Amino acid sequence: MEEVTIKDIARLCGVGVSTVSRAINNHPDINPETRDHILNIIKEYNYIPNNSARNLKRTESKTIAILVKAIDNPFFSSMIRVFEKEIKYERFDFFLQHIDNNQDEIEVAIGLAKEKKLMGIVFLGGFSEHSEEALRQLKVPFVVSTVELDNSVEDCLYSFVSVDDKRESRRLADYLIGLGHRRIALLSAQKDDESIGRLRMEGYKSALSQHGIPIDEDLIVYTPKDCEVYSRRSGYVMMQQLMEREKDFTAVIAISDMVAVGACKAVFENGRRVPEDYSIAGFDGLPETFYYEPSITTIKQPLEEIAESSIKNLFYMIRHEEKAPNKKFEGELLKRESTRKIG
Amino acid sequence: MEEVTIKDIARLCGVGVSTVSRAINNHPDINPETRDHILNIIKEYNYIPNNSARNLKRTESKTIAILVKAIDNPFFSSMIRVFEKEIKYERFDFFLQHIDNNQDEIEVAIGLAKEKKLMGIVFLGGFSEHSEEALRQLKVPFVVSTVELDNSVEDCLYSFVSVDDKRESRRLADYLIGLGHRRIALLSAQKDDESIGRLRMEGYKSALSQHGIPIDEDLIVYTPKDCEVYSRRSGYVMMQQLMEREKDFTAVIAISDMVAVGACKAVFENGRRVPEDYSIAGFDGLPETFYYEPSITTIKQPLEEIAESSIKNLFYMIRHEEKAPNKKFEGELLKRESTRKIG
Structure with a gap:
């Protein structure tokens, strides 16, 4: 039996492909009844909404890139170790590249995604404002780690993990x-x-x-x-x-x-x-x-937690083709000798 | 006309391939007359003793790996930037991997060299003692950066760059x-x-x-x-x-x-x-x-000089198939406030 595609599901439900996608991704912009109907059909026909998982079989490349701004920030070293470990554990390849402060990280990422046939990207460190258009050109899932950002661009698989x-x-x-x-x-x-x-x-x-x-x-x-x-x-x-x-x-x-x-x-x-x-x-x-x-x-x-959550989010997006939720961790106030009571 | 090989040169000179190799690499263990004769034949037949350069045309991979022990040592960050820049300038790919203190760097390198079809390796940071046998199994040129080591193993293209x-x-x-x-x-x-x-x-x-x-x-x-x-x-x-x-x-x-x-x-x-x-x-x-x-x-x-010299040595070995000379740089004594005159 041939594999069921998203187009088959759309046809069976009498809706468009984008509506099926919304149902899968639990998008707020869909009628709940329509969503439930689509999800039932998906279950019935055993459709696996996971193009990336299938891509994995087709291609040889299984590379995740970590793009770091300011690689000499000691801040990031412990995080890079976590990424490396988790990526290896999932049997993906690990690719680390430094981005200069004056480089556009999205441009670098778009080029690299094509060249290395990347499965996903973690951006570590500074992340500037980018147009929706630019973000949409990056066709692989990505996580922005340690930097909070607006996450509302549709048709673009990304999320962030940081402290508040x-x-x-x-x-x-x-x-x-x-x-x-x-x-x-x-x-x-x-x-x-x-x-x-x-x-x-x-x-x-x-x-x-x-x-x-x-x-x-x-x-x-x-x-x-x-x-x-x-x-x-x-x-x-x-x-x-x-x-x-x-x-x-x-x-x-x-x-x-x-x-x-x-x-x-x-x-x-x-x-x-x-x-x-x-x-x-x-x-x-x-x-x-x-x-x-x-x-x-x-x-x-909590750098290691942020790193672990970032990479977990990335694998979720690669495997499920839907946005992973953003996550904000709590920091810890360390009261030390450089500050004192006055007055 | 077919390309002249090292075997052709050996046959023309009436010597073995290893003798031709010694002549090319200016090895001390060769009779000077024999060497001059071989070098003349090489010139006459326009033989380019550069297998790696030819390999470059044959393969798609042009990757140099940097293997770093203790990636969170701020010491290495400025060096990694230099490696990355120089490797890109030479239009090679750059691959960075961290090695744990308990890992055998040569084992990691041998595996990686095959998997990534590496052209060369820079070891950065700690480098343990290794048997000649282990070193010979690493078939790609490598440079050990910031660590002095014994460099006498033959048939193995490597050198080190460090301070004394x-x-x-x-x-x-x-x-x-x-x-x-x-x-x-x-x-x-x-x-x-x-x-x-x-x-x-x-x-x-x-x-x-x-x-x-x-x-x-x-x-x-x-x-x-x-x-x-x-x-x-x-x-x-x-x-x-x-x-x-x-x-x-x-x-x-x-x-x-x-x-x-x-x-x-x-x-x-x-x-x-x-x-x-x-x-x-x-x-x-x-x-x-x-x-x-x-x-x-x-x-x-002088970290940046050490990095530049290391990568230069590596490219030299890739291109000329002979050991590049080891290099020791001078450090600079910075006299500051933490030490004082006594007595």
């Missing part, structure tokens, strides 16, 4: 406010950031507003264009700029742990102390912050 | 001795280390001996089996052990920068200071040591 950057950043600001700080500076991403940087800033602003603390734009410093974003050097440069402004402040939230490390160094070189003169907090939970002197208060991201 | 670990380590110890230190401890690799760890220890011992300072085995701490070697945690644990021994010492050489960072943290947690109580120096030149407080004295390895 806004909520976690708010939590960190809340903690500093709870320690008595009112004049809290922010060492931010670049001014035009529309990704993690923006979300973390929103969390910071939201915490201040909730406590009736006015936002002082002079206490927000943006990563200069000539600094790599999230780097130690950017933190060092931004903290120097902030101190030169001669504004009052008692605490600093850095957009990442590496930025916090750079900021601490600028404080020391200025002959001041952490936390006696300034409380400084980071974000990410890198091991480096534990070993720094003083140890640095930070939000720890 | 023994000399650089001696230079660091000399510097501490010049500052007045006599009781200098060493936080070392694992006890059975036969690679970088051993070389750096030899440099340390040689400097002490040259200055008439006896080696005190109680001042040498080895990385415990349950710690990842060269890690911050190993430095932290070893420094705690060293302080518990209650031996006199004024300076510490750590086998790597990350070990130095961990050691500093252990000192601080013990309520002591760097460099007032102990001078501490690292090895590698990671950016982290500049941002640490105090900044850490270290030997900076």
Whole structure:
């Protein structure tokens, strides 16, 4: 007996192929009765809605690509290990490629998907805004890992797994406010950031507003264009700029742990102390912050869980040809020596 | 006209194929007259001794693999970028794979070489001792990057590029001795280390001996089996052990920068200071040591030059089918705040 196709099901149900697809993918835009009817027919005819699984038999390539922005971020190393392990366990091949900050990740991915006949992609690190048109040109399922994004483009199999950057950043600001700080500076991403940087800033602003603390734009410093974003050097440069402004402040939230490390160094070189003169907090939970002197208060991201969930989502999309749900993990506030109670 | 083969040349010269190969590779074990005769015949018949170049036309695969031990060592990230760029520039494909500390890198490489039809391999990071037999089974040219090794196995196309670990380590110890230190401890690799760890220890011992300072085995701490070697945690644990021994010492050489960072943290947690109580120096030149407080004295390895030279050597071996010369680069002693003059 020949294999039943999605076209057969559509014909049997008297609907179009796209409606069958909606039923399979549990799309909200379908009449529930129509959906149930289609799902019954699917069951009856034993149709397996899994083109990818069939593709697997046809092609030799079984490669998953990991595309990493900023490969030298220690943040990603433990995650790459998880991806590698899980991909091998599922007997797929693993392909790692670095993307420069000035490259368009979707363009790179589209080229690579064709060249390597990829089965799926994990984007790790920065992920910019892309048009629906661009996203649709990427014909393989993909997961964006550690970055939250709008997931509403249809006919495009993707999802994201991350922490709730806004909520976690708010939590960190809340903690500093709870320690008595009112004049809290922010060492931010670049001014035009529309990704993690923006979300973390929103969390910071939201915490201040909730406590009736006015936002002082002079206490927000943006990563200069000539600094790599999230780097130690950017933190060092931004903290120097902030101190030169001669504004009052008692605490600093850095957009990442590496930025916090750079900021601490600028404080020391200025002959001041952490936390006696300034409380400084980071974000990410890198091991480096534990070993720094003083140890640095930070939000720890559950990187291995995020990696595991990302790859699980990707395999789900490859096998079921439907979007996997986005997932947001909780971070953990690590209260350490770089922040202190005042007033 | 059919292409001239190495067999044709051997027949024309009245020698064996291996002798022709020796002449091409400028092997010392060949009579100079025979060599000149062979090289003249080669020129006359326009023979191109480059099987790999011809292989390139025959096969679709043009992949170079980078096998990395300890991918989360920030040390390697900048090097991986160089490899990726150079490999792309030469229009080869780039394949990165992580090797666990407990895996045999040659076994992994042999499997991968067949599976991916590799053109060449770069080993980055730890490289253990291997039998000649094992090395000969790896049929593709390879370069060992950042690790010095014995390169005498014949019929096997490989070379290494590194700093002279023994000399650089001696230079660091000399510097501490010049500052007045006599009781200098060493936080070392694992006890059975036969690679970088051993070389750096030899440099340390040689400097002490040259200055008439006896080696005190109680001042040498080895990385415990349950710690990842060269890690911050190993430095932290070893420094705690060293302080518990209650031996006199004024300076510490750590086998790597990350070990130095961990050691500093252990000192601080013990309520002591760097460099007032102990001078501490690292090895590698990671950016982290500049941002640490105090900044850490270290030997900076020219990582990008090592990477460039490694990949150049690999392409040379692929194209010319002869060993490329090993290369040892000079490091740079960065004198910083974590070490001070005493006495």
